[in-house]
Amino acid sequence: MQRKLLVAAFFITCHVGQMFAVSNYGDILPLSGEDVMRQEKTEIKGDFTELKQVVTDCRLWVQTASAGHAVNAVAELMDQVRLAEMLIASNRASQSVIDDYVSSLKLVLVKAQATSGFSMKRVFPLVADHGFVHPGGLVSQEDVNRAKQLLAEGDERITKAWNRLCANSYAKADVATYPTNTVVRGGSGQNYMNAARGAAMAYQNALRWKIGGTKENAEAAVRILMAWCNGCNGVGGDTNMSLAAGIYGHEFANAAELMRDYEGWNKEDFEKFKKWMVRVWYNKSIDFLRRRHDTWKNQRYANLGERPGHYWSNWGLCNALCVMSIGILCDDVHMYNQGVSFYKYDHVGTFKDHSGDAFVMNDGCNEFIGNLVPVVLPDERGPKGYLGQMQESGRDQGHSLMALGLAVDICQVGFNQGDDLYAYMDDRIAAGAEFVAAMNFGGEESSTLPWKPYDYADCRATLGNAWRQGGPNKSGSGEKRPYWDRLIGYYEGLRGLKMQYVEAASAAVCPDGGGGNYSQNSGGFDHLGFSTLTSWRPVVEEGRAIVPLTGDISYKGVTYTNQTNLGGLRYNYLSGASKAIPADSADITLMPRLPEGVEDTGEWKWNTGETMRNITVKADRSYVYRVEYTAKNGAVSHQAFAIAVCGDAAPDAMNPKITVGGEEISDTVVTVLCATPVTLKASAATGWTNDYLWDNGVKGSSVTIPSVTNSRVYTCQFANQSGAVGELRFHINVVPAKQVIDGAETDNKYVLSGSTVTFELKVPTAQNPDSVVWDNGTTGTICVVNDVVEDLTVSATYLGKKYTFAVKVKDAGKYDYSKILSADKGYQIVTSVDEIKDLSENNYFFLCSDEANLMIGLQDAKLNGNKALFF
Incomplete structure (x- = not known):
């Protein structure tokens, strides 16, 4: 059989995907708002007496007793009343x-009444x-000022740096x-070095601007930061993604912290960047710290108990820093x-002094x-008479x-905020640093250093009976890292404590x-570096060292x-x-502590203005309270x-979704x-809570309104890990009827001469369809006009309002495709569903539009050649 090309001509304004839509009516459940006509079944008409009484009761309650209840729970009750x-x-x-309506109304009334208060x-x-110090990440303004001064003085070391x-x-x-788009570390498709280099570029340009004042470097830093903000949407890979999140997350954050006061970074972009940092980097980092790919809980090997120490220290450190x-x-x-809590505090409760133990286990974070x-x-x-592996x-x-x-770097960030993490736990980090430096750069044989056997057990092993490390492993010794x-700068430049190794x-x-x-x-980008330029200080003069503080609450x-x-x-x-603590x-009461034996000079000054040592504040805001103490030596x-x-x-940024008729929109x-x-x-942008609340009293991330009968606003709240409440408001606009032509929501359409046009006025299914009256005298929601050959106006009246439809007939002779693909050349114009069905087995189809100068092969035709012609 010879195959013919069939032409369906449409204007750009047509909704092609809806052109053959057919309205179907079936059963609905009462109060659902779906197309339902159960009342037309064979059952005889029922008694409305009880329903009328329940409607009266509901209206009376709404009028007299609904104050103090969830506003949209009351609105949803009134939806059912109107239906x-x-x-x-x-x-x-x-x-x-x-009976179903009666039962539903009673239930919705009880639900609304339950929202009292x-x-x-x-x-x-x-x-x-x-209360934060800004800039106050890895580099503070004091660090910048010191570097500038030393450069101006010609200090040789800082000049070289x-x-x-x-x-x-x-x-x-x-x-x-x-x-x-996704930073991938681990598995296939790794590309994380782009992020590593990008963060380094941003930070180094930020340093050049902050210290040298060069605007071109400031512009470069912002350009790089916003390029990543606008172009990157996540971190992925295998478990190594957590290293990427922690390392590059903190590096991007520290670069941005240096740039936050640059006038050329507009406020909107800076706010966008901060939200990006939370969404892409914080989420991954806090997920590691809390879950550790389910190894803390030890979900896979639950019989062996929890394994908070499954991951080596650098994993948790980089994510805590981030x-x-x-x-x-x-x-x-x-x-x-x-x-900071993951660095400062024992989250598991297993820490103790191991100096008298036979060995140490990795039983904590x-x-x-x-x-x-x-x-x-x-x-x-x-430096203080002890060393620590x-x-x-x-x-x-x-x-x-x-x-x-x-x-x-964690200690430096804490120090710049006024929390001396170097000195924390009696300068414990100094003992560890000297131990590492001694065997890597200090010329000490590892066998001469004090050691306690260390038993490392991953999530598959038995605590205390796993990899027993009898001494330091010298592999990789002498690797140069910039910190x-x-x-x-801290120990010798501020504390006067010599660190020989x-x-x-x-x-x-x-x-x-x-x-x-x-x-x-990757190892060359694990640290932002430039510690000499930003942190080095000359050795403090004797007697001028600072007094390290701690504190109690x-x-x-x-x-x-x-x-x-x-x-x-x-x-x-x-x-x-x-x-977080309740508001x-x-x-x-905040109580700073001096080292034992140090005389209190009484010279205290808080960032709130108080000048006494201890102060009492209220739990009414989140704040970093900071006290400055001046010692006897000044x-x-x-x-x-x-x-x-x-x-x-x-609060979290929140993403909306609305579903109507099976179609979801953002x-x-x-x-x-x-x-x-x-x-x-x-x-919400972050996880770990499901603390959603809607203003109809419902908890959870979604809510379904069975039948919306009037326009309203719904508010959804989400409280994140900090308890901060974000709000999202949904605006539902309700119309009494919707105009539809040939299955598409519209009140006007172009058609080909001779077309059959179906007009529909959609109304709530609880309404009598005969309440729609067309201008030709017919009733019902649908009006069909056959063989339309000239422009046509049709109207319908519903509940006293007139709805007008307009159809214009396209003059086929004016357009190119009608001339090219004419009937005398064997082509046929298809204008109905039945024609498509009858002809689809043995014919090619083309969709044509003169306004778009386009002819496209219709892909779902079985014999379609998938061709496209452009004129």
């Missing part, structure tokens, strides 16, 4: 349908000042970065506390400083050096560089000793409500107290026919 009134007015329902969650106003930065190709203003840094960038005290330096042993070579010292030196560098002058490491590595100055593999009758963070602490793999205005030191109050933090606004079911859904 019931429509059914009563139709006077045509069966008894089973009426309902209130939405408290939403804190967004404030900029939460500055020149090394300026010579780095990644510090050039014209350097190009290449963002990836969360801390993003918390500072976003002025989020709860987030900062989350991150290894980034906790007590487990990072799991044991300290007497040794006169140590590090958690990865028995693994190899490359990882041990990496872990030390990440820990040192040693942070230790020199760290000095040897500094002599071998510094003045140090950063990404691009070492290897081009008294709260609700409990004194938390040696703890300067409150709220947002000790999270683990269990989901649940925020661990109940309870008293919190040296100034600080102690910060970070208080995270539930709700006073940045929007907060929708227009629907009266009595249509609508499902609203909100999803």
Whole structure:
């Protein structure tokens, strides 16, 4: 059989996917808003008496007693009342349908009444000042000022460090970065080095601007940061994705922290960047810290017990540093506390003094400083009379050096915020740093260093009976990593504490560089570096050392000793409500402590203005309270107290979804026919809570309104891990009827001469369809006009309102395709569903549009050649 080309001609304004839609009517359940006509079944008409009484009861309750209830629970009750009134007015329902309406109304009334005393969650106003020092990540303004001064004075060491930065190709203003949609580390398709290099570029350009004042470097830093913000949407790969999240997340955050006061970075872009940091980097990092790919819970080997120490220390350290840094960038005290708590506090409760034990087990989180330096042993070579092996010292030196560098950067970030993490736990990090430096750069044989056997068990092994490490592993010794002058700058430049082995490491590595100055593999980008330029200080004069501070907190009758963070602490793999403290205005007493034997000069000054040593504040806001203490020698030191109050933090960005008739849209606004079911859904940027609340009293991420009968706004709230409440408002616009032509929602259409046109006025199914009256005298929701050969106007009247439809006939002779593909050449115009069905087996089809100058082969025709012609 000869195959013919058939032409279907349409205008651009047509909805092609709906051109052959056929309206189908079936049964509905009462009060659902779906097309239902159960009342037309064979059952006889029922008795409306009880339904009328229930409607009266509902209206009376709404009028007299609904105050103090969830506003949209009351609105949904009135939806059902209106539908019931429509059914009563139709006077045509069966008894089973009426009984269903009665039952549904009673249930919805009880649901509305159950929301008595309902209130939405408290939403804190967004404030900029939460007490953080800015810039206050890895580099503070004080660090910048010191570098500038030393450069101006011609200091040889700092000049060399500055020149090394300026010579780095990644510090050039014209350097190009290449963002990836997903940063992949581990498995196939790895591309994480793009992010590693991009973060290094941004940080180095930021340093050049901050210290050197060169605008072109500032522009470059912002350009690179926004390129990644706009081009990267996630971090993936195998479990190694957590290394990518922690390392590059904190590096991007620290670059941005330096740039936050640059006038050329507009506020909108900066806010967008912060949200990106939370969505892409914080989420992955906090997920690792809490879940550790399910190894903490040990989900796979549950019979062996929990394994919080499955991952080596560098995994937790980089992610703690990331969360801390993003918390500072976003002025989020709860987030900062989350991150720093994994370094400062024992989340498992297994830490103890192991000096008298036969061996040490990895039975806690290894980034906790007590487990990072799991044991300290007497040794006169140590700066305070002891040395401490590090958690990865028995693994190899490359990882041990990496872990030390990440820990040192955590200490520097904390110090810049006023929390002296170097001095924390009696300078425990100094004992570990000297141990690592001694065997890598200090010329000490590992066999001469104090050691306690370390038993490492992963999630598959038995604690205390696994890999027993009898001494340090020398593999990878001497690897150069850029952080040693942070230790020199603090211990020798501020504390006056000699670090002989760290000095040897500094002599071998510094003045140090950063990404691009070492290897081009991942290890060369594990640290932002440039510790000489930003952290080195000359040795402090004798008698001028600072006094390290600690602190206690008294709260609700409990004194938390040696703890300067409150709220947002000790999270683990269990989901649940925020661990921030309640915003109940309870008293919190902050008590800075001096080292034993140090005389109190009384010279205290808080960032709130108070000048006494201890102060009492209220639990009514999240804030970093910081005290400045001046010692007898005039040296100034600080102690910060970070208080995270539930709700006073940045709320999550929320994503909306609306589903109507099986179609989902990503929007907060929708227009629907009266009595249509609508499902609203909100999803938050961060996880770990399911704390959603809607203003109809429903909890959970979604809500379905069975039959919306009037326009309204729904509000969904989500409280994230900090308790901060984000809100999403959905606007539902309700219309009494919808106009449809040939299956598409519209009131006008172009058609071909001779077409059959189906007009429909969609009304709620609870209404009597005969309430729609067409201008030709017919009733019902559908009107069909055959053989339309000229422009046509049709109207329908419903509930006193007139709805007008317009159809214009296309003059086929005016258009190219009608001339090319004419009937005398064997082509046929298809205008109906039946024609398509009859002809589809043995014919090719083309969809043509003169307005678009386009002819496209219709792909779902069985013999279609998938051709396209453009004129």
